[in-house]
Amino acid sequence: HTLMDGELVIDTDASGKQKLVLLLFDLIVLDHELLANRPLSKRYGRLKSYVYPPYIDYLKRNPSAAARRPFDIQVKKMDLAYGIQMVLYETVPNLLHGNDGLIFTCLNSGYEMGTDPKILKWKPPNENTIDFKLVLRFPPDLECDPRGNLPNLAAMPFFELHQYLGDSPNEDYEYFDELWVEPEEWRKMVESGEQFDDRVVECVWTVDPKPATEPYLSRGLSLPPRWRMMRIRDDKHHGNHRSIVEKILKSIRDGVEADELVSAAPAIRAAWKTPEREKRRQEVGQAPAPTSTQIQHQSGTLHTYGSLPYDPSLLFGGMAYQGIKGKAPPLVSGGQHRLIRR
Known part of the structure; x- marks a missing residue:
């Protein structure tokens, strides 16, 4: 009985060929012997000397078994x-x-x-990055309903980022900040026919003042720090819990x-x-x-x-509006100017 720790990755060579590789980086149990209380230098040393060489020797002596492997194994x-x-x-x-x-x-x-x-x-x-739930809020269609009860679905919405609470009976969310989306990006989102509302999205805090699309580029517009969407996380049912959000924000500040x-x-x-x-x-x-x-x-x-020391006056949008939990603040962007993996 042997227990190891590692990560499964996809290697892609210059020709585009891909293969699964299990990269081993730790050894917890070796032949019923618990090594968890040993220093990493000892565990890693045994992994390289006691586990991996016999495995390679077995593959050399059994080429048919080597050919049937679902993935390659290496020591990281x-x-x-x-x-x-x-x-x-x-x-x-x-x-x-x-x-x-x-x-x-x-x-x-x-x-x-x-x-x-x-x-x-x-x-x-x-x-x-942080995973949030994306909520689209459309402005009211005052021409159709002067009372403002009907949304104008033809207009560009506000893109709200909500953080997961998870500790409430309804597993609710609360407003955190705004996602920056440019008009041309919204046009492409509409053309895709894909639903973006109520989806979990992975976002990054960027301080690059350069916009991504026209007409902002030709105007030489300089943008404030802001949240940008990197991808949709269909593999996740919920965004990051607010406790995780706080830890990631601390990593961004420090x-x-x-x-x-x-x-x-x-x-x-x-x-x-x-x-x-x-x-x-x-x-x-x-x-x-x-x-x-x-x-x-x-x-x-x-x-x-x-x-540089963190400047507490430079707040993330959601952090700047403590006390109005769950409410969307005015459209104000802000954030730390300096932005940690496994």
Whole structure:
């Protein structure tokens, strides 16, 4: 009985051919022996030495079994945190599958079931997303009904983003903010014939002032920070719970850019090679500090060098209207100017 942890990805080669690959990165149980309380360095080492080589040997001796595999199995390569520049600019761009960020894992910690507080997830700004329910609100058709009880379905609606509460009897939602949609984008949405109202959508907070379509482009319009829709999440019944939304917003506020990670590498390397760290590694039976970038992300030594402090005056739309829960505020956009993965 052996229990491992990993992720299933789709690799696509240069010719466009795809294959499923299970990337293993942890070993919890090996032949009935529980390893969860061992440091990651030991678990990962056993995965590479005790599990994977016999598997490869079996495939070589049984080519027919290898041909029937539903997916390939590999050990996911890990690197020391101070090798972040190579990881970001050489390793990640050459991956055959998608990547939306990095995980910094503590080398000395045991395996944590559920959420591990010692794992630091980093995402670039364009991958830091939140899932909301999209609600379309059409303006009233005053020509047909001066009382304003009939919606004008021919007009461009307001695009409301609602966050999931989930802790109420009706599993209700509340208003969070507005989604920015340009007129040309709305025209294409209408032409598609697809329903967008009451769908879960994945959104990103962007600070790029450049619009996406005409006539805004030719006018040189500069847009404020805003939420943009990346895709529809038909795989989800609900948007992110408000507790998750709050955590992601905190990640956005405290965000670290890629160049800041790279600038922290010398300090991480210096800390990794101190006599105190070397002594600690020897005490837990780990290998000495390597002279070149090798196997594992080290948590706890990462700092946000060069990051700007969060300005509380720059609020996200929904956060700026606390006290009117569930009500749509005026059409005001705002947000933090700086924007974390597994």
